[in-house]
Amino acid sequence: MEQKSLFSVISPIMVGPSSSHTAGAVRLGLMARNIYKNDFSKVKFVLYNSFATTGFGHGTDKGLLAGVLGYHVDDPAIKNIFDNVKNVSYSYDYAEDISRHPNSVDITFDDKMTISGDSVGAGEIRINCINGFSVNIDGTYDTLLLMYKDRPGMISTVSDIIQKQKVNIASLHCDRDSKGGTASMYVALDIPVGEDVVEKVRQIKDVFFVTNIRKLK
Amino acid sequence: MAIISFSELEKKCAEENKSIYEIALEEESVLSGDISDVIRLRVLEDLLAMKDAVRNGLVSEEKAVSGWCGDDCQKLVKSFAARQSLFGKVFEKITAYALATAEENLRMGRIVACPTAGSCGIVPSVIIAVAEEKKIPEYQQINGLLTAGIVGLIVSNKVQLAGAVAGCQAECGVASAMAAAALVQMLGGNTGEIINAAALALKNILGLTCDPVCGLVEVPCIKRNAFLAVHAVTAAELALCGVESKIPIDEIVDTLKITGQLMSPLLKETSLGGLAKTKTALELEKVLHSQNDRT
Numbered sequence: 001m002e003q004k005s006l007f008s009v010i011s012p013i014m015v016g017p018s019s020s021h022t023a024g025a026v027r028l029g030l031m032a033r034n035i036y037k038n039d040f041s042k043v044k045f046v047l048y049n050s051f052a053t054t055g056f057g058h059g060t061d062k063g064l065l066a067g068v069l070g071y072h073v074d075d076p077a078i079k080n081i082f083d084n085v086k087n088v089s090y091s092y093d094y095a096e097d098i099s100r101h102p103n104s105v106d107i108t109f110d111d112k113m114t115i116s117g118d119s120v121g122a123g124e125i126r127i128n129c130i131n132g133f134s135v136n137i138d139g140t141y142d143t144l145l146l147m148y149k150d151r152p153g154m155i156s157t158v159s160d161i162i163q164k165q166k167v168n169i170a171s172l173h174c175d176r177d178s179k180g181g182t183a184s185m186y187v188a189l190d191i192p193v194g195e196d197v198v199e200k201v202r203q204i205k206d207v208f209f210v211t212n213i214r215k216l217k
Numbered sequence: 218m219a220i221i222s223f224s225e226l227e228k229k230c231a232e233e234n235k236s237i238y239e240i241a242l243e244e245e246s247v248l249s250g251d252i253s254d255v256i257r258l259r260v261l262e263d264l265l266a267m268k269d270a271v272r273n274g275l276v277s278e279e280k281a282v283s284g285w286c287g288d289d290c291q292k293l294v295k296s297f298a299a300r301q302s303l304f305g306k307v308f309e310k311i312t313a314y315a316l317a318t319a320e321e322n323l324r325m326g327r328i329v330a331c332p333t334a335g336s337c338g339i340v341p342s343v344i345i346a347v348a349e350e351k352k353i354p355e356y357q358q359i360n361g362l363l364t365a366g367i368v369g370l371i372v373s374n375k376v377q378l379a380g381a382v383a384g385c386q387a388e389c390g391v392a393s394a395m396a397a398a399a400l401v402q403m404l405g406g407n408t409g410e411i412i413n414a415a416a417l418a419l420k421n422i423l424g425l426t427c428d429p430v431c432g433l434v435e436v437p438c439i440k441r442n443a444f445l446a447v448h449a450v451t452a453a454e455l456a457l458c459g460v461e462s463k464i465p466i467d468e469i470v471d472t473l474k475i476t477g478q479l480m481s482p483l484l485k486e487t488s489l490g491g492l493a494k495t496k497t498a499l500e501l502e503k504v505l506h507s508q509n510d511r512t
Binding site: 003004005006007008009010011012013014015016017018019020022023050053054056057058059062074076078079121122123 | 219241244245248249256259260262263266281282283321322323324325326327328329330331332333334335337340362363365366367369370373374377378379381395431432433434435488505
């Protein structure tokens, strides 16, 4: 059994009214922002199931937008976020899909990257899909995420670079669309690596996307 | 090694001759790698945020999206200023602070989930009101919050603290047990009395359902915070008089979990049963939907 912190019970400090529908929404937005990393001018949210049906009364729409704009769960400005958005257009769609978690969202930046995630309770979240590739990122670890052309040796090349920094790998997961097709890898780390490591990974042959995802506070 | 039961916690307190809050600090220190002063500072941060929420909630009358709730705290503040309540100042403050915090939560104000956002008024109202009236210094309030924390943590190791999993007994109910434990700690009770207070509080809310009207954290959630804050005081007072729960707390926690499993899904945060399906609730739902469509 994984030991839980005292602060899982007497925290977080957050704006209300719901840890799953408000704080969880902000953290999903923040995590998506951490993954996409680039400035963006357009963001689209598709809210599913309970997020879609009861999100209105819980400020889920505000929370998601505030998150992608970099606000933290306890920022009182979230309440009036619609009045404070500049230079970013945003839209919401609502859908039902019983195959997905009750509190689920797709976040699309500039029509370039779609990040899907769930709010799994008590403000905890899980990112489970990036541009169609399955991942499992809950924001508790600094994580290196890369996409590349599937070929032998990629795992050892990446882990070798990380090992040389004396950083321990907490977990590692790969996925691919087909043999020799596009693959994804995420590496959860005990301590964050620097941009120099990201650059080294970027220079590996056949890697076409890499990002260094900071864990959530 | 995590503490997974109250009997284990009690044993550890006796063996090491320490208070429950000291064990809580020790455990958190092992888990996080932080020294106890750093952990106390984080708890203080929570405590100060709780006090801010009370302060803000006491002066606001802003209504929530439903248009139903948000002005009850003001009614208490005004009424108690003119007429003393039967139970006196501590009661007046606890009920007002609980409503202040819960109303801040629904209007998207800044609160501390303790253990959840829906039950955020219970622990703070008891700690802050009693500390003010009994002149209890801040470090003892922190000890109280640490005690509340480990009580909630041990329960959460057995049952997830979510209305969707075990009904409101796992949210406001557990918050009330946490508050009772914090209160006995602050009033100088011993380990047995603290654990008994939590047991008495928990035992007497078993079966409490989660049936929020329109799925909002408003009805019955807000007022329930005031009720279960006072419930915590009853438990603490009885425990301090030496009243013991005949059923040990670990067995009560197991019962809470099983009761949650036996509870119909209609009564576990789905808003498909209970108060959420009353005639009045359904009427409000219609009004809200039409508002929602307009936006």
